[in-house]
Amino acid sequence: MNSAPSATTVTTALEMSNVRKVYTMGDGSDVVALDHATLTLGSDEMVALVGPSGSGKTTLCSIAGGILSATEGRIVVGDEDISGHSAKELTKFRQDKVGFVFQSVNLVPFLNARENLLVVDELGRRTGAPAKARADQLLEELGLADRAKNLPSQLSGGQRQRVAIGRALMNDPALVLFDEPTSALDTKLGEQVMELIRNEMKSRGTAAIVVTHDERITHYCDRSVHIIDGRLEA
Amino acid sequence: MKLALKELRRRPGRFATATIILTLIAILLMFLGGLLDGLIATSTGAIRAQNAQAIVYSGTAQASFVRSRIEPELRAQVEAVEGVTEVGGIGNVQLGARVPGNGPRDLASVALFGYELAPDGVPDAPPFGQAWADETIKASGVEEGMVIELGPARTPIEIVGFVKDTNFNGQSSLWASPDTWRDVLSANRPDAQVGADVFQALVVRGDGTDLPGAIDAATAGATDSYTVAGAVAAIPGVTEQQNTFNQIIGVTLAIALVVIGLFFALLTVERTSLYGVLKALGAKSSTIFAGLVAQAVVVTAIAALIAGALVAVLDLLIPPGSIPLLVTPARIVSSVVLLLVAAVLGCSFSLRRVLRIDPASAIGTTS
Ligand SMILES: Nc1ncnc2c1ncn2[C@@H]1O[C@H](COP(=O)(O)OP(=O)(O)O)[C@@H](O)[C@H]1O
Numbered sequence: 001m002n003s004a005p006s007a008t009t010v011t012t013a014l015e016m017s018n019v020r021k022v023y024t025m026g027d028g029s030d031v032v033a034l035d036h037a038t039l040t041l042g043s044d045e046m047v048a049l050v051g052p053s054g055s056g057k058t059t060l061c062s063i064a065g066g067i068l069s070a071t072e073g074r075i076v077v078g079d080e081d082i083s084g085h086s087a088k089e090l091t092k093f094r095q096d097k098v099g100f101v102f103q104s105v106n107l108v109p110f111l112n113a114r115e116n117l118l119v120v121d122e123l124g125r126r127t128g129a130p131a132k133a134r135a136d137q138l139l140e141e142l143g144l145a146d147r148a149k150n151l152p153s154q155l156s157g158g159q160r161q162r163v164a165i166g167r168a169l170m171n172d173p174a175l176v177l178f179d180e181p182t183s184a185l186d187t188k189l190g191e192q193v194m195e196l197i198r199n200e201m202k203s204r205g206t207a208a209i210v211v212t213h214d215e216r217i218t219h220y221c222d223r224s225v226h227i228i229d230g231r232l233e234a
Numbered sequence: 235m236k237l238a239l240k241e242l243r244r245r246p247g248r249f250a251t252a253t254i255i256l257t258l259i260a261i262l263l264m265f266l267g268g269l270l271d272g273l274i275a276t277s278t279g280a281i282r283a284q285n286a287q288a289i290v291y292s293g294t295a296q297a298s299f300v301r302s303r304i305e306p307e308l309r310a311q312v313e314a315v316e317g318v319t320e321v322g323g324i325g326n327v328q329l330g331a332r333v334p335g336n337g338p339r340d341l342a343s344v345a346l347f348g349y350e351l352a353p354d355g356v357p358d359a360p361p362f363g364q365a366w367a368d369e370t371i372k373a374s375g376v377e378e379g380m381v382i383e384l385g386p387a388r389t390p391i392e393i394v395g396f397v398k399d400t401n402f403n404g405q406s407s408l409w410a411s412p413d414t415w416r417d418v419l420s421a422n423r424p425d426a427q428v429g430a431d432v433f434q435a436l437v438v439r440g441d442g443t444d445l446p447g448a449i450d451a452a453t454a455g456a457t458d459s460y461t462v463a464g465a466v467a468a469i470p471g472v473t474e475q476q477n478t479f480n481q482i483i484g485v486t487l488a489i490a491l492v493v494i495g496l497f498f499a500l501l502t503v504e505r506t507s508l509y510g511v512l513k514a515l516g517a518k519s520s521t522i523f524a525g526l527v528a529q530a531v532v533v534t535a536i537a538a539l540i541a542g543a544l545v546a547v548l549d550l551l552i553p554p555g556s557i558p559l560l561v562t563p564a565r566i567v568s569s570v571v572l573l574l575v576a577a578v579l580g581c582s583f584s585l586r587r588v589l590r591i592d593p594a595s596a597i598g599t600t601s
């Protein structure tokens with residue numbers, strides 16, 4: 001047996017190499033949303049992904065998170081190569097390995113804050129009591145302990161964003177993808193949320209990609225990667 | 235599943251319209267079923283009550299009392315068949331009856347039977363000029379001890395007591411001796427009168443695997459014999475009624491299926507982005523679809539139970555003998571089961587859509 005690296009020695013959270021994504025439009029023409037994208041994230045690294053609208057930021061996050069399949073290229077998250085995964089394998093992968101904070105907040109409207117966190121466990125691993133303890137702890141950390149029983153409609157924009165962050169962390173992911181987490185918030189709230197995101201990531205040692213087109217956000221991250229027309233530049 | 239049931243509890247308003255429509259459909263379904271059961275019950279009670287292994291008509295009667303004649307010689311042939319232990323003659327006449335206290339045109343429809351072997355629940359025949367009556371005749375104001383007058387000849391018959399579930403052709407039955415029957419028949423239907431010892435049909439008790447077949451073989455086709463169940467189905471009009479009602483019931487079920495299918499298809503369209511988010515969070519399509527089915531089943535079950543309760547109350551409110559509605563637990567339960575099957579099938583319209591929802595629809599677009 002060769003000295004294969006064990007899971008504990010994995011030092012990268014994400015390795016994308018030469019990833020390409022082509023959308024075929026209704027009229028048969030192709031849109032290249034991502035072109036030979038190569039990106040590596042350390043296991044506790046926070047990277048800002050900066051670029052103008054339509055440059056492929058969401059596409060990159062979706063592919064890294066197993067929501068979208070790449071046209072070409074290799075994607076490894078933690079120790080799992082998801083390049084050839086079937087839809088079913090990707091579902092399982094999303095349950096276990098990644099957390100998302102979507103561009104639009106997308107909480108389940110008829111569930112309160114705590115239940116919105118627990119839904120991740122209900123749909124996935126079904127651990128029960130440990131999940132409840134984890135949800136309560138996350139709500140506490142996010143300053144939402146007294147809002148646990150509130151429905152999304154009873155929360156402010158910043159509070160909803162924090163619930164979404166808590167939901168993304170429920171499955172203890174190796175990688176969290178934040179798609180413009182502050183775009184709907186004013187500057188001050190945005191900074192508070194970024195502060196919170198950084199604390200949560202750094203205290204857990206979790207890797208993250210934070211998509212933004214706001215340069216001011218980038219200093220909360222370890223480094224920035226720029227994307228223009230589907231091409232990454234450091 | 236838990237998520238789907240939570241939605242039902244938290245947002246009952248979203249499901250109210252569907253529940254109300256399904257309740258109305260379920261009421262219609264159960265009412266139709268109850269009406270069919272009632273019609274069949276009041277058409278067939280007199281035959282169902284027969285404690286017999288064979289009902290024997292004459293060969294060309296097509297199971298109709300009016301067309302059937304059994305002469306003493308034919309009866310003797312039947313009595314000689316192996317396995318036959320008891321044979322009783324039976325005859326019927328259907329007439330309008332004047333009830334004291336009612337107007338001259340307010341006639342009660344009755345079917346008078348003359349019988350030798352007592353059916354289940356009916357005592358032996360009373361003396362000449364008297365009869366047992368089915369209790370549904372009470373709806374026409376008839377009481378015990380009352381004398382009613384049958385047919386154009388106004389033949390007086392004294393009602394000496396009541397029996398249950400013995401009606402025939404939707405008419406209240408009267409149970410009398412063969413002599414009383416022959417007297418009423420010759421006085422009111424002179425064309426149909428029969429001689430002494432002649433009956434319209436025979437009620438046969440005995441044993442043997444196929445007594446009706448053995449009887450018809452022994453008489454060389456001069457008789458047409460049925461089991462009790464066969465005789466019930468052969469009553470002219472019974473099968474036709476059943477088929478007609480079952481077709482209407484089938485159409486009603488199809489409507490329920492379409493209503494459930496459309497409602498949950500619309501709900502699925504409305505929830506496309508929610509389902510996309512759930513899939514992005516790791517929900518399997520099967521989990522989401524199971525939730526949809528659970529909602530449909532719960533909504534349908536609630537609607538069906540409300541309908542069942544309302545139809546049961548309706549049954550209590552309707553006086554016996556007015557509308558032939560018969561509400562049985564079997565009919566309610568079978569209606570509920572059929573509606574639940576329709577609910578599951580209706581949801582299957584949405585299965586493809588649920589499978590096709592792309593988790594990628596959750597991300598990206600800000601709308
Ligand atoms: N589902 C899709 N079908 C076709 N084209 C798409 C689709 N999603 C994104 N695109 C295109 O891909 C490119 C990159 O989009 P996206 O990744 O959403 O950019 P960003 O998030 O940086 O705004 C854009 O040109 C966009 O129009």
Ligand SMILES: [Mg+2]
Binds near residue numbers: 057058
């Ligand atoms: Mg985007």
